[in-house]
Amino acid sequence: MEITEKAPAKLNLYLDTPFQHSNGDFEWEMVMTTVDLADYIHIETLPDYDQIIVQTDSGFLPCDHRNLTYQAAKKIKQHFSISVGLKISIQKNIPVAAGMGGGSADAAAVLRALNKLWKLGLSLQKLANFGLSLDSDVPFCVYSQPALVTGKGEIITPLNELPAMWFIIAKPPASVSTPFILKQVDHQKLHHQNIEQLVTGIKSQDFKQITSNMSNVLEPITAKRYPEISRIKNKMLQFGTSAALMSGTGPTVYGVCEKYSRASRVYNSLRGFCEEVYLVKPVSLNDEKGALKNDLV
Ligand code: ATP
Numbered sequence: 001m002e003i004t005e006k007a008p009a010k011l012n013l014y015l016d017t018p019f020q021h022s023n024g025d026f027e028w029e030m031v032m033t034t035v036d037l038a039d040y041i042h043i044e045t046l047p048d049y050d051q052i053i054v055q056t057d058s059g060f061l062p063c064d065h066r067n068l069t070y071q072a073a074k075k076i077k078q079h080f081s082i083s084v085g086l087k088i089s090i091q092k093n094i095p096v097a098a099g100m101g102g103g104s105a106d107a108a109a110v111l112r113a114l115n116k117l118w119k120l121g122l123s124l125q126k127l128a129n130f131g132l133s134l135d136s137d138v139p140f141c142v143y144s145q146p147a148l149v150t151g152k153g154e155i156i157t158p159l160n161e162l163p164a165m166w167f168i169i170a171k172p173p174a175s176v177s178t179p180f181i182l183k184q185v186d187h188q189k190l191h192h193q194n195i196e197q198l199v200t201g202i203k204s205q206d207f208k209q210i211t212s213n214m215s216n217v218l219e220p221i222t223a224k225r226y227p228e229i230s231r232i233k234n235k236m237l238q239f240g241t242s243a244a245l246m247s248g249t250g251p252t253v254y255g256v257c258e259k260y261s262r263a264s265r266v267y268n269s270l271r272g273f274c275e276e277v278y279l280v281k282p283v284s285l286n287d288e289k290g291a292l293k294n295d296l297v
Helices: 068-079 102-117 124-132 138-143 178-183 195-203 207-211 219-225 228-239 260-270
Strands: 002-020 026-046 052-056 085-091 147-151 155-158 166-171 243-246 253-257 276-280
Touching (some): 002 102, 026 102, 026 138, 026 166, 026 195, 026 276, 068 124, 102 124, 102 138, 124 138, 138 147, 166 228, 166 260, 195 207, 219 243, 253 260, 260 276
Parallel strands (some): 052 085
Antiparallel strands (some): 002 026, 147 155, 166 276
C-alpha cells in the first residue's frame, strides 16, 4: 500500500509568548496560516520488514531517528502495535530551518497519511495530540488551516479562511536554530501587541485590519543577529507590500499584498536582493480535499 500527502509550510501572522513554564516550555499565542509551498510525503508499506526507512531529495536533512517523519511514524506504529515496515520519501520544497515549520509539516503529514492508510479513524484533535511531543508546531500542521494557536501549541482554534491575499516570501541565506533564539527571550523585554484585533480582522475578512495587526515578538531578537532580516523587510515595504513580518524564529520574512499584480511586481523586484523568493497564496487542507494526492494503491 502507498499514499502521498501534501505538507504545506506555515507562516506566523502573529507570534507572542506571554510566559515560560517552570520546565522551560513556552506558552504561546499565535495566529498561523498554511501557504501553497509544500513538501510531499510518500509512504510505502514494507510488509516483511519491520523498520522505518526515511529518504529525501534534500541534502540538509538527517534521514535517521532525528527526522521528525521517522518519529511521527514510530509513535503511531508503537501506539497501535503495527509491525509493518515503512519507507518514507520526502520531496523537500520548504526551506529547512527557516521558520516555516517544514519539519512539523512533514511530521503532521505522516500522521494524517498513516491515519488514512491504516484506517485508524483518529480525529484531527487526536492526531494533533500525537504530534505535540514532536514539536510545538505539529498540532497546527495537522489541521493546516488558519488558526489561533495557544497553550504549548496544542490548543488549536480554527479561524475562517483568510480573505484574498498574496505572500511574497524571502528566505535569507541563513539557517536559524530555534533553541538558540528561544534561549535569548527575556519576557520582561517583549513588546506585546493585541492578538484580538488580528483575530477579529480575520473573522470580518478585513484585509487592512489583518495587515495592521500582524506581529512577531521574536523578530527583534533574530534580526539583531541577522541584519539581513530588517534589510529585506524594509525593501518589501518600500516595494509596496501592505505589511512585512518575520515568520517563526526566522530568518524567513514575508510581505503581504491584496492584489496579485502588486505582489508579482514586489516578487520580481525582490529577486534582485534575495536569492530565494516565493510568491504564494494561503492554502488550507479544507480547500484541498479533491486536489490532494492521497490515493491508496
Ligand atoms: P521550528 O518548528 O523548530 O521553528 P523551522 O521551521 O525553523 O523549525 P525546520 O525546517 O522544521 O525549521 O527544521 C528545524 C530542524 O528540524 C532542522 O535542524 C532539521 O534538521 C530538523 N528536521 C527533522 N526532520 C525534518 C524534516 N522532515 N524536515 C525539516 N527539518 C527536519
